[in-house]
Amino acid sequence: MSDAYQDKLLLSLIQAIYETVLLPSAWDRIVADLTKLARAESGAILGFEGLDNKKISLAVKGVQRSALLDVDTLSALDDATLAMGLGAIATLPVTLANSAPWSSALRRCFGEDGKLLVLLVSKEGSRRIFVACFFPHAADNHLAIAAETLMKVLPHFQTAFALQKAMVNEREKSTRTERALRSCATSSAIVTADLRVKFANRRFGRFVDASGSFIEFSDEGLEFQDEELQSEVEDLIEQARVNKHDHHLRWAKSKRTGVSWIVSVDFLSFGSDTYRFGNVFSSNEPSFLLTIRELSRNTLLTPDDIKTVFGLTPTEAALVHSLANGDAPSDIAKRRGVSKNTVHNQLASAMGRLGVRRQAQLLSSLAVLSFFTK
Incomplete structure (x- = not known):
């Protein structure tokens, strides 16, 4: 030879x-x-x-x-x-x-x-x-x-x-991650940077169906009819792309309708185009876990949950629960028959107990809590 x-x-x-x-x-x-x-x-x-x-x-x-x-x-x-x-x-x-x-x-x-x-x-x-x-x-x-x-x-x-x-x-x-996402209690989807959907769990599908005209979900991907929501989602994806190891969460509110959402995005580093198995991670294209919850439809949290976890008074917990479901402070004051100042004082007290200074931070904390509420 x-x-x-x-x-x-x-x-x-x-x-x-x-x-x-x-x-x-x-x-x-x-x-x-x-x-x-x-x-x-x-x-x-x-x-x-x-x-x-x-x-x-x-x-x-x-x-x-x-x-x-x-x-x-x-x-x-x-x-x-x-x-x-x-x-x-x-x-x-x-x-x-x-x-x-x-x-x-x-x-x-x-x-x-x-x-x-x-x-x-x-x-x-x-x-x-x-x-x-x-x-x-x-x-x-x-x-x-x-x-x-x-x-x-x-x-x-x-x-x-x-x-x-x-x-x-x-x-x-x-496989374990995909199985967990399918049964996840939150409305989550795996998306690419240009908002093509690689996988969406059942909750996400129901969330889109219930969102009316705010979000549309097709083979081409996600389409947002609300500029504020789309801007927040795109900005969070870009942050997750740059800071891969951080969890990115933000409160978004529509200027047109007043509807509020909690949006979170995490970078996913699964997969390679050489991995020949049929699941959502079979591509080396950057992917992101997108979770959206519309606060006005938050039916998982109860005032008792909020009172127990955050140590609020029953009145403060009820107020915070109303805010989490999209009610404005003025509407809450009118329904309760109290002044706006009373509601604002109660809200300031609740925020002080939680150690937050802005209403958006309060709603973000509630959204995180609701993720663990079944």
Whole structure:
């Protein structure tokens, strides 16, 4: 085998290793290329955690899968590699003269006279993944070249396995997050910077339906008919894009109708366009968690909730509850038959207890509380 062909085959093998991140069936090609590159008669990539066949992954070339999956063979490989460290390579003599307990089982699998090179690629707890190549009647210099070849591909194997593990973790995290969003008690949606909706939970759909003409939700994305609300949402998304780790929450009010909303936006850093699983995070495009609640429709909070959590008097709690549902102080004063000054004094007292100075801060605190109220 010429050096140029050897180098070409090595590059092909490395490429195939990284392809396995997206295409697990490529392992058969990897084993074929690896045995050819190492000039081995047969080879295998084996991953197992204990000797339970349900936890074993295997790709082979030149050897029967059933023979390698035999419990005696697996036990022999387990015993022979148990003490190996990560990245270690061992030469196992598979000969009649070898009296080691594992030797006879390996002879039945690979052949009567030869040597088995074993490279431990990954080791995490009781889970091990290793590459094995069998060489019948091999000279020592041939084995040295084969071992050098295996070591060249070791870092690429380890990178591929690390990527696979990261993908699995990301997939599980994304799935859990998506499931949580579906059942979330708040009206939330995953949106892009240009307000295209990647996912919206049932509450968000009901919120849009109940909002009248303020918000429209279509395949093209969200369309806001109220300039104040649209401006606040766009500004919060931009803030979240710049300050990714902060939670952004704001009170918005329509100048045209007086309707108020609490809007929150969080940056989401899930996904990559190489992750092939079907959920809302399967894109590396920046995404944001948008939550909107119309205060005039806030039916979750009760005066008792507000009184208990914030330590207000019953009168202050009732006043704050009315504000949270969109009533103006003048309307509250008229309904109660008291002066506006009385309402403003009670409001100032309630805000003092909460440690806020502005009405918008008070409503923001109530919106956060309502997120936890079912």
